[in-house]
Amino acid sequence: MGDANGGAPAPRRAPVFVEILERLARQRGARVEVEPVYGYAGALIEASGRRHFFKGTHFDINRAGAAALARDKDYAARFLAAAGLAVPRGMLLHSPRRAAQLALKNPDVAARLPARQAAHAFAGEVGFPVFVKPNEGSEGEDVTRVGDAAALDLALDALFAVHERVLVQQAVTGADIRVVVLDGKVEGAFLRRPLAVTGDGVTPLSALIAAEIAGFASGGKGSRIVADDPRILGHLASAGLGPESVPASGLTVPLLANANLSTGGSARDITGELSPELADAALRACAALGLRFAGVDLLHEGEVERSAAGKTAVGRMAADKAPVVLEVNAAPGLSYFHRLGPEAAARVETIYAHLLDALLG
Ligand SMILES: Nc1ncnc2c1ncn2[C@@H]1O[C@H](COP(=O)(O)OP(=O)(O)O)[C@@H](O)[C@H]1O
Ligand SMILES: [Mg+2]
Structure with missing residues (x-):
């Protein structure tokens, strides 16, 4: 978050979550102090003076080590897999610039880094298409699906120009579901579809x-x-x-190919329809990474099953195919969901109310 013009930034409206926090804090005898220039970071302050900081949607609810681990998609996948969860196969590549820096500092480590050729071999093994994305990205930034070796090279060049570490990942099919978890409970679930x-x-x-x-x-x-x-x-x-x-x-x-709402995707609130299998995968993912509050991205083949009674159960067909944990966001953004309509807005307000209770408790 910064001002690209170099001058004083124009005053802007507080982000949705800040307005919600201010209101909810007041109801709990606390207050929110927001840094005045960008209106994006601040602290929730209890009557006793105890402060809980936030920067964007990063709150003092998760511990720093766990949050840093979750943000690193390659590392997070290793911890998730070790906990028995399904994750996409992936290969982490360092940009030539980063590899050269490492070679000066630690030649042994640099020599072991997979090179571009290894990414081609990997893609050949898992089969095209593959996804290429920044290892520590968010909001769908630069997430690219490539269909052949030439496109893989182009995407790697483009990503290495701006990102130090790039993940090449097997493409997983299925519905894209965001599950918001707080302290071992599912707070909300949203079925997302890419821009169309x-x-x-x-x-x-x-x-x-x-x-x-x-x-x-x-x-x-x-x-x-x-x-x-x-x-x-x-x-x-x-x-x-x-x-x-x-x-x-x-x-x-x-x-x-990506269903992020920040790149124009659409979403539907499916909290009441989430199958126990998907809920369980989301809770286990948070536990595996030591996170109290997170948005878990799941990909699941058994999209929506409509029963005779017309009731839907998202992820009901999980028994034969485990949901894949794509990533775990330790600072999930909820503003896009808040705009979906009154039901989703109420859901988001409830999530923030529970988050504040957890912080203040
Ligand atoms: N390996 C993959 N297989 C299928 N879809 C993927 C894959 N990687 C990313 N996507 C799509 O792109 C979206 C964004 O990817 P994600 O890894 O969550 O990055 P970000 O942190 O930017 O949200 C996912 O929600 C999904 O729709
Ligand atoms: Mg994501």
Whole structure:
């Protein structure tokens, strides 16, 4: 969080979670002090003067070691796998710049780092497509799905230009589910889908995409995606489509491989429908990483099963295929969910109320 212009930043509205925290703190005889320039970091202060800091959605609820471990996707996967959870197979690569620095300091370690060739061998072994992403990223930033060796090279070049460590990961199929956990209890669950547009039989994709993304600005959604993001073109190409293609009326065309709401994904509150198997995987993931509060990203094949009574159970078919834990966010953002509608907004407020109770308790 910083001011790219170098001058004094324009005053901005407090993020949603800060407004919620202020209100909830008052109800509990505490208060929130926010750093005034960016309005993004601060402390929850008890009547006794005891302070609980936050920076963005990082709260003093998780311990620093556990949170740092969770943020490192490669490390986190090792701890999750050791606890018996399913994780995608992955390979961590260091940028040539980082590898050269390491070689000066610790040549033995540098010599053991897998090189780009190993990533190609890995992709050949698990099969394309594979995902390429920053090892410590968030909000879907630079998460790219690549379909062949040439695309893998391009993605690695692009990511190494900005990230020191890049993860190449086996692609896992299935529904993308975010489960929010606090102190061993599921607080909320959301089924997420990647950014998509729906055809009308006349408008080309280029215009549908431009209109969809322009619409975000007003809703505050999808701040991390622009219409000319190369990942959109790549994703369309993998489906044999281009910007000039005209999707049939009512046909939904996914534009990205990642379901983050920050890149325009959509979500549905499925808290009441989450299967015990998925809830259990999320709780075990938090326990494996020593986190009290987290948003667990699960990928699950048995998406939604609709019973005869019309009731849905998300993840009911888990018995034969374990959910895959993609990542565990120690500082889950909930603002996008808050905007989904009254039910989700109430859910998010309840999560923050419980979070405050846990912090103050
Ligand atoms: N290996 C994978 N297989 C399938 N989908 C993936 C994979 N990696 C990432 N994704 C998609 O991209 C999204 C973002 O990936 P994630 O690792 O959670 O990064 P971030 O920290 O940026 O959210 C996931 O929620 C999922 O939709
Ligand atoms: Mg994620």
